[in-house]
Amino acid sequence: MGNYTSYNDSELIEKAKCGEDAAFEELVGRYEQQVANTVKGMLGDNAAAEDVGQETFIRFYRSLEKFRGDSALGTYITRIAINLSLNEIKKQKKVISLFHRKNVDDVKEIDLPDQRNRESESESKDLVDKALQNLKPEFRMVVVLRMLQGYSTKEAASILNVPIGTVLSRLARAQKNLRRILKPFI
Amino acid sequence: MINQEMYELLLRSMNEQLSADEDKKLKLALKVSAELREEQVKLGKVGELLSSRNYGFTAGFRNRVMQAVSDEKKGKVISMDFGRSFTSMFNRIAVTGVAVILLLVISLYISHGSLNVNTITGVDPISEDNLISFLLYEK
Incomplete structure (x- = not known):
């Protein structure tokens, strides 16, 4: 080989x-x-x-x-x-x-980790996972592409086959939700 | 209380280039609003948290993929082999069939001296009278 x-x-x-x-x-x-x-x-x-x-x-x-x-x-x-x-x-x-x-799209409640454990890496990973899963799939996919993978807005739009404006509006809404979900952590 | 329009601008600024006008507005709002500045920092932290999240597959993932690929190839080979042998078998059957038909036609021609419909179907010419008497009296 x-x-x-x-x-x-x-x-x-x-x-x-x-x-x-x-x-x-x-x-x-x-x-x-x-x-x-x-x-x-x-x-x-x-x-x-x-x-x-x-x-x-x-x-x-x-x-x-x-x-x-x-x-x-x-x-x-x-x-x-x-x-x-x-x-x-x-x-x-x-x-x-x-x-x-x-309704399976209902927003789920997230169990936040205890204050004393919040600093740990695994807790933060866990919380990010839960926050992501709390987003609707159409918002989740733009977050995954743009924020996790680091694709540009244009690339994300091309991958998802949607206009750039759609990616931007979904991203803004997703960020707002993530900010709300992760509020106690940041 | 954060101005909603400025908050939307702040969100957009994290993903796209604002126009000169919008950029100017946002900078001014950030200068005067401590809350908006705090929000900018927190949104930045959300981004950091997400970009730092790296997933991975469990051990042996690559081997499992290659095993599946190998199985896939085997499946393809088996179906290709079946297709090939079916085609060659079909050709043989077709050639044999054509040869048998030709032999039959030749033997019919030799025995009857022609190849009309009656010869091929094996039925003797029959008139209407013969048919009626056959249907009435033949038991």
Whole structure:
């Protein structure tokens, strides 16, 4: 097995198309973190997010032949991850609405950590996760792309296939909500 | 109490370039309102909290993906093999069928000397009278 770290994404894609699994594995390694941030930001740090992460790379593998390189590979994979996450959310909503006859978009109450524990890193991570999960999916995805992944507003709009104005208005509303949710922590 | 318009401007300033006019307004509002300045700091902290959150997959994630990819490839190979063998089998059956039909036609031509409909269907020419008597008296 050769060393693939020196190859760029396009070269790795070409090699993966020719059946070199190690080249695809290198791509998985390069974008694993990015996909984790997307799917876990969207779905929470749980087993469903792990499955969606795995499915993201499988879908990417299946579409290798179709990838023309019109957009950056990271953007392409993130788009797959976002779409699969939204599908998973829809699936979960269906299951929840089957068993609980209530509005699943209701704002949930967040259990804030004790004052003395608030400083700890894990508590802050936990709180960020809860705050994210408290946002509606359409707001959550702009926050994940813009604030977690660091995409520009234009890139986020392109990934989500919505106008820049929509991203900006969703972002402003999401930030307002996050500020309210995280109020005791900041 | 924070001016709502200025708060909206503050939110927007965190994600986009404000126009010169809006920027001037916001700077002025920040200068005079301690509350708005505090809000700016807090919104900045929200951003910091979120950008510092890094997720990761559990150990062995890459291996699981590669295993799934390998299974995917095997599935593709099996279905491709099935497709290929089905096509080649179909070709053989088709060629054999055509050969059998040709042999039948040739043997019919040799035995009957022509290839009209009656020869192919194996029915002798029958007149209406013959048919009526056949239906009435034949048991």
